[in-house]
Amino acid sequence: MTTDARYRVDHHTEYVYAATTSTSQHLAYLTPRALPYQQLLWHELTIEPAPADRSSRVDYFGNAVESFTMLTPYKTLSAVSRSVVSVSGPAPLLDTSAGPSWESVRDQLRSGSPVAPLDAIEFSARSPYVDIGPEVEAFGRAAFPPGRSLLDGALELTHRIHRAFTFDPTATSVATPVSRVLAGQRGVCQDFAHVQLACFRALGLSARYVSGYLMTDPPPGQPRLIGADASHAWVSVWCPVNGWVDLDPTNDVRPGLRHITLAWGRDYDDITPLRGVVLGGGSHVLHVGVSVVPEMGEASS
């Protein structure tokens, strides 16, 4: 376990309202998941002003979700999630090229042949934020010629998305459909993840949306800036041999020691980091800041 990396993650969210709100209710998917290759050592969500009421539960997909309610009027709401995690990285892939063909995986996932586990079947179905049209199917099929192994195709698809799309935070919003992202070939990690999910599902394959963080390096010679990082998103594709295999189309890499997993779901909508319903308040300005800082000391206990 000497290769473990240990991080401290600070995720600040602040809403500033033009007028005073009367009440609001919120759901937060901000607790890193415990995984075979990721340990959650410490976590705390601090809300200011103090909520009237808060609770947590485990959702349908096994993610921790925290909820809180504000009953006292406020103009600024701040939610700070702090976590310490240790990451060992997923196991190396077996049989990348010699593994099952994508068609055989597709056939296993088909209804009426319950060979695949239900949760794999579930993630091959349509979901609200992943619209599937002929264009995205064609884009996906280019990476999956007949007979190719599932993982070769999946890595190829990751590479193709990375090559074809330009990172551009101004091009899309939370609700931009896959078809528009595909047409514009621009977007952010969340869009690329949705495009890749659409490609997989169009071909009858199963893949899920993963939200989390990525440790980035500061430019050479400069200090690490607090809040310079962002929350991140990637995908995980189901393989009968390797299980769920993570792929990061934004960076064309397989997530390893630098990726910290928060939650997974069918798409962004299932695991929005922080959502709320607010009464009153008028317009608002949102500030988000994320820092991922490597921690010194014992990596595992």
Add this chain to the structure above:
Amino acid sequence: MTAGTRRAADFAALARSLPTAPGHFDEWREPDGTLRRPWRLFAEHAGDLGPDALLHAERRVARQIAENGVTYTVYGGDLIGGRPWGLDVLPTLVEGAEWDALSIGLRQYGRALDAIARDLYGDRRLLESGALPSDLVFPHAGFLRACQGVRPPGGVFLHTLALDLARDGDGTWRVVGVRAQAPSGLGYALENRATIARVFPEAMRDLHARPLMPFCDALQEALLAMAPCETNAPQLVLLTPGRFSETYFEHVYLARQLGVPLVEGGDLTVRHDRVFLKTVSGLQPVHAIWRRLDDDYSDPLELKAESTLGVPGLVQAWRAGHVLVANAFGLSVLESPALLSVLPDLAVRVLGEPLTIPVAPTIWPTDRQAIALDHMVIKPALSSEPHDPIFGHTLGSDAQRAWAARMSAEPSRYVAQQYIPLSQAPVSHGGAIESRGLIVRAFLLTDGRGDYHVLPGGLSRITGGDRANVSGQRGGGSKDTWIVSAGPTDPPPEPSPWPRRQTLGERATPSRVAEHLFWLGRYAERSENMARLLRAVLTRVADAGVLPSRLRHAVVRTCRGQGLFETTAVRAATITPREMDEDESGTGLERALVAGISDHHTRQSLGYNVAQLDRVAGSVRDRLSSDNWRVLHRLFQQLTGDVPTDAPIDEALEALDQAILSLVAIGGLEMAHMTRDDGWRFLSLGRHIERLAFVATTLDDVSTGGATEDPSVLEWLLDLSDSLITYRARHARRPEWTTVMDLLLFDERNPRSVMFQVGKMAKHVRLLPDANLMAVLEEIDVIHAAGHQRDTRQRDLFGGGMSNRDQLSQGCQRLAARVSDALTHRYFSHVYELPRATVTA
């Protein structure tokens, strides 16, 4: 031969003479053309069924539907308030024995579907085994992952269920559709019964048509019994999307029949995982919600962020077990047409016995066998992806081939359902009998012990013309449904096994309802003021031709002050107020006032105020007696439809007389029939505020206009406030300013006087819940005291140069606005805050 048997013979002869539709089961005739037994009984007891009598009955039914405001809102239309509900005069008749057998089979569906829901959101054995195909669940937008693992209070998922039944060519009833989310139609079925019971009262009695209401009471008892509540007085509410819902009428109807508060999402709030009703006396706990809101619109926090109709946090409160929600969330997955392909097998698994009522044979997925589309209807597999059904026999061969290709390319996307040639039922159309396709929607209501009561009746829906579609969204009509017997052998509804739980004694008044009632009072009073003002002016114009100049001056001043000229109709007629002043013939004034009567699109006219009155009343219909609503709605229909802008003056006066009569009746009904609860208090305050402002303003207009010496102006002023007769009875001479002031300003025994309104306001404001309105109450008391001082008329009360009376009347105008603002601020200010969703990346 009695009249009854002769009429029955006539009807039988008519039945034999009309054509039949081969291949379809005939609801009313045997294959040899004779009447089937229930129809023979009906013909003997229904009285005259000749063309004239049927036509007469049709008109009665149409009139009653219009007066009761029974509507079904059609999306995409611009008809506000919806289209009138279509109801045929002839009922659907089903024999008691046949229905009893059918009920046993229907209850199987209820138990089976409830068990499937419990398994799906619980152990998932059916899904794991593949008996419930995952393709019917995972891609379905109505499969709600937020509901996994929930154990609803009382253990019931499916509290109400609607099953659409159609008869095969040989008369076999088949289930063709399932409505499990928030089934609609029960209220319409009850209203249909109430209407048709008045058309054929003897037949209904003699055929022992089974009553429906006991079953709704039983549902309410079961919901109350299962509701999680520490005390013995659980609060049940009916949750509606609001007046723009297609089936709003029945929400109102059911709420009123059951005596349950009708609430919208904004009326409820969730605190500490518990649901509360926002009332004028604070938050009151809610223990059970009968919802008519689809899942998507129920909780913007967890179910669909775009919705503003729901209650944020409701799902969490339900998950925590603190509120019963009927039906449970997540049941629209049971409505998919493709479920019918596996339901018989699923039922055997969960019930251990086969369904006795067959489903419409349904093929899914569509790539396993050759499908002859000629005999099929293509429907979407999932109810979350609805499209119109496609009748195979109506497709050309190219279209059939194209559909066959689509169905084999996407085999889990569509179903092929065997075409059921609908049974043909007689309907009366302009007095003539025609045949229409029939589908009966049966209603199952939980008994709270794992089984269901079947409503002995249902909502019969008929195709429009020869179309095969019965959806309310696409036309067609409905029928009452009678379960009949030759003798009174039917079992009475079972007594409830539950210890009776009482509902709260005092009905809660949601803040939104209080605000609507407040405005109901204001618009009703304002409409009456407008109508009296218009009548007082137009009568004088009709009598005198040209008004004497001082009176004319006062009239124009007051009408303008009330905003009567500020209408687009006036501008369209190119009559500006200025021209009117100079128009010596008087026709400009007359025309502008007449034009405003029916005009309900512009501010301030009578038509506008009546339209607003109708609108706010429509939002609180469950609070009004049905008579009150009928008078009010008829007023709206007559006034806004009947008076053309160029109507002659006598016609306009007739319309105004009618309007005033209706408005007086509305006021009388409020006094005679409404419970004196908080809601009534707000309504009354609305009326007093409006009347105070009107009387004080018109007094002020005359006084500051310098017309206090003119008896014709003073008579007109008294007429405006309906006080002319009182004045004459007291004084027996032409009016003088001082005595007019006594009557209209100070006399607290005159219900039209300023001080009467102030006195009532002082009383009502003190009785409001959690009032905390000290500041405004003080102002009311100051004015009230001023009106009581004997020397008010002499002493300089307020200082300054104006007379005391003028100051008092101006003070009253300000007071009306102050009280209105104070009530709005204290009780209504959060009513219109819509929830907005926020998300972060």
